[in-house]
Amino acid sequence: MTDLQLPRSATLLLVDDEENILKSLRRLLRQEPYEILLANGGEQALQLLSQHPVDLVISDARMPGMDGATLLAEVQRRWPGCQRILLTGHADIATTIKAINQGRIYRYISKPWDDDELRLIIQQALAFQHSERERERLERLTREQNQHLQDLNATLEQRVKSRTAELQQTADMLDMAYEELKRSYVTATEVFSSLVTQRIPRNKQSNAQVIALVRAYAEQYSLGEALSRDLTMAAALYNVGKLTWNDTLLVSPADLLYKNERERYRQYPALGESLLMSLEPLQDAARLIRHHQERWDGGGFPDRLKGKDIPFGARLIKLAVDFIELQCGLVLERRLSRDDALLLIQKYSGKLYDPQLCEQFIKLCTELAPDLVLADPSILVLDTRRLEPGMTLARNLNAENGTLLLNEGKQLSRPLINKLIAFEESEGARYTLFVRQPAEAGATPQEAAR
Template identity: 45%
Template sequence: MLCVDDEANILSALRRLFRPAGYRVLCAEGGAAGLATLEEEGGAVDLVISDMRMPVMDGARFLAEVRERWPGIVRILLTGYADIESTIAAINQGQIYRYIAKPWNDAEVVLIVREALERQALVREKLRLEALTARQNEELKVLNAGLEEKVRERTEALRQAHERLKRSFFTSIQVFANLIELRGGNMAGHSRRVADLSRKVAAAMGMDGRQCNDVFLAALLHDIGKIGLPDALLAKPTNKMNGDELGVWRKHPAKGEQVLMALEDLRAAARLIRSHHERHDGQGYPDGLRGEAIPLGARILALVNEYDGHLHGTLTGTRSSADDARRLILQGRGKRYDPAVVDAFLALFGAPPEPPVNELALTPALLSSGMVLARDLISREGVLLLAADYVLDDNLIRQIREYEVAEGTRITLFVRNPEG
């Protein structure tokens, strides 16, 4: 601390008072000397005690100068009772911490100085901590900026890795799908066509992204259960298979599910594969499910799969035009296929056109001997009953009518228009 007074005895008294407390006490006889001492110390003084009445430079002026040049130093004024106006000036100009009236009480002065220095220490610690905090905050900003960049880099790397895994996953699915098609014949490209169209129908029916993806995967892999079937059976239309062959054939949906169930990402698709030969009227396989008991994705896959089969002749051995294939789908509405799925499917293409003018659409009750079939007559199971160009006779018409009654469903036949 620095004690400033023009009276040597006051300085000696202050020195004796504070030395036992362990303080380093500097003394200066007057304001100019006090400023010089502070210059020499580089401002490294914690507290200044100055007398008010001093020649040339009084205490108020001295402390105001100290405040101006070293604002961190605690300032205390010694003053007499008669110096009240000067004291007020010192308070206003020098913004002193406390003033001590002469004559002072030693214990009180020591206590005031100790409290002032403790306060000064707290202020300095506060400033140190604030500076430390500010520095650490800056360091954290730099660190966070670096971390954010690293996170962005890592996120991008993970995204790219995820994309690679996804591509690899779909590539693997394509490989599985191609295994059955590598055996040639009219199966080539079937799975991809069914997958693309099934996904469009699923989206048109409001299924979400994950559900559409499951339908797409199931369509790609719906024939995976056929891998173990003989080539001869794969090449034979279902309407030409005998009972034993149909029994073997109808196991492939369940086998396809079994092959894929171990893969967690394909379990939903595997369930669709199991049910893709179920029928809306409950006469499908392998479980005989009916209506909404069949998963929606499987109902979609069943329709699109048979639509592609009509186009490429895998169901009957005879290829159908797109218009004829859509007419066959429409005929199965409510029987083979879910009406809502049929409607969504046809909405993608528009309703099938009316039969050509050289064809008549008739029920069995309107048939007569000598009429010629314009199109194949297909059963609900996809079995070819009569081929196009077949000439009807009374006996055959009677069998068709009996078949309609036995099946409990309405049959529409297309015959040539003799006036066309």
């Protein structure tokens, strides 16, 4: 669970006409960083509220005299910033509705309560209260600053004009920093993906190839930066939901799984989504991961979506994943060749795959070189000793074990090139890099490759 932002201390008022309930609640919360006030009825509670600043009131629903709903409604009217929770041991719908409508309570909890759940609800209520107070503080600050700016505009208009260029430059720098942050998030997912693949034999590692495929499609069909970024992150982490599997299940073809294993297999897209949803920049990618095993005819999982109800990115990820995993032996018992995999995908167009997207995908794969880089005259294929400072990577560079060494877009420097050469010698390997010549160099790609 994400850490809750809580104030350093909080004051809780517990209201119940039963002494043993109050004692039980105080005992439950004695290890928490709260100041506890107790009241045996509504009138005493209101008196305490008028004497002490209280952050949260927990009141029983049924009490003699003033019931809990009436008390919380009065608290809402007089101290609207105080959070309110209704505690009830009765199936009293009318009281609960009154508490919700008039007292605008945060939650209601049934007796007997679960201790851990009650503590968590209190933490959540206080965290919500803290965030609301912070929002109100920021709104007040914004209003004050806006008023200050209006005053400045009335008296110092010329000064504001003189700073316009400087402010614009700062905004541009912030935009550049934000774009770099988003690119860094993509790189981070690919690094994590390369770590995940260490559990998988090299001949069954699929993520890097799936990433290359969706990037090639995105570039060929101009999908736009935001969707391309989400596709790349989804391709990097589409199988993160398999991390809890044992090594045998991890490399078993899907068609050979037994009933229990098959049921576990069908859960991995939803599990992958749940693991990533707490990370806001990954939420759209997580949605693509959830639905990348849906089928065009509605026979997929986990939600049996059909046709264009399946997100476009998820349809594309499925094509790329199936194409690569068929060749890795992760779908059928035997590995398929590249051509056989394309023929099988074409056979199931309109059943498993979006027909129009399938046609574009097959055309793309047919025209692609085996290395999955489009025939782009600006891309050079060089070994490390022919690299020059200023060149930019056009494709991720992975070590032989699948670890990400350098990410796409990295500009090469002489020290970095020397490190690559030294790394090759230490590993006894040879690497081929896909690079773009710097535009200002003046040499054509053909001249640079000679």
